[in-house]
Amino acid sequence: MRYISTRGSAPELNFEQAMLAGLARDGGLYLPAEIPALDDIAGFEGISYEDAALRVLRPFTGDSFTDDELSGAIARAYDGFRHIARAPLSQLAPGHHLLELFHGPTLAFKDFAMQLIGQLFQIALSRSGQRITIVGATSGDTGSAAIEAFAGLANVDVFILFPHGRVSEVQRRQMTTPDAANVHALALDGHFDDCQARVKDMFNDHAFRDSVGLAGVNSINWARVLAQVVYYVTSAVSLGAPGREVDFTVPTGNFGDVFAGSIARAVGLPIGRLVVATNQNDILHRALSGGEYRVGQVAPSISPSMDIQVSSNFERALYLAYGGDAGAVRQLMDELKSGGFTISQGAREALAEIYASGRVSEDETLAEIARIHAETGQIICPHTAVATRTARDFMRKGVPMISLATAHPAKFPDAVAQALGVRPELPAHMAGLSGKPERVTRVENDLNALKSLILDRRQA
């Protein structure tokens, strides 16, 4: 399996190389040169999540990992999840289902991909003896999942940039309390988009990139996208696919999770519609509904993991919608530097075949948490509420709708308390979180300062 860049001028890589690289050297994102069809989808019925993962991943990993390496990595990745089904479905209303993706160690769906790539990185690095420096940007959940997956690993330093003061207390503590020496939590003065932009700057500085062995684990990493394809398949099959169509609604920020859904559709899963649900930071809703991708100011919300304006993985969807025209993508990304671009008519139509979209206000999000609680007794997190609220506008008769529950409500207790007047309890294994000492460095939004801090801190 060969991987190519959305901007067309980076070297082609195999799966392992694309995973270790993260971002392509031309600034683009890696995609498989062809998308293989998934064999025997009906045969997924009743098999374990781990077996399903092996069958979904295998055609994409080529000869990078043996079957034994891959199945071992999958087994270790999901062993720490607190539900035997890993990604169980529950029901909210007739025809409306909730895919619970918060049973992993850091209580958000990011664990599905991060735990797996932690294992795969370990195999690859112990084979090559290479030393790497992971630098990631987070709006809260990627950082905690990455730290959980990479803390204490030999040959790896992990630097996580999060926007100072803009993550929830639970998210912050998950990043600042691990005591492994290879973990470095950095609170940057700025928004998530600033964190993400500085990480991209470091990747585009090839001398720095090579000198520290920079590796990226943000959702721009193809291996993360691939890991997320699995739960689309398992959940759709439990509701009758491939004999029946299903729709999904996905609370969206960086477009990684919903893009994984589009890959599930491309390999042959009968997905009718992928509904992109945004909070008040609605650039994706505006782009998909009106064709204009224009960057505005980030407005901090009660669903902070989606407080994003520049949505990195959308570049992959654009590349496919423009029929694999890397020149067109380069042009759009150039225009983005001066604030935005207009999507061509043909590409808009291609996107509309796959995606629908909606936007949910802060008040609607709170009302939705209260409504779901009143109707089902279940407490959902604010990101999940953005999805379930949007999903209700897109229900189709006879087609099951699956809303993705991307985090556990206890990660966002303030929003839940605002909606319900009660604070959800952290699961028992995380009860000690608030008593532990924190380790964090406050940093300016300055590339050179960040580069020297990384050179200085890493355990070369």
Ligand SMILES: *Cc1c(COP(=O)(O)O)cnc(C)c1O
């Ligand atoms: C990261 C995150 C999202 C957004 O996912 P993307 O892949 O960035 O679109 C939604 N909800 C939660 C809880 C998250 O952590």
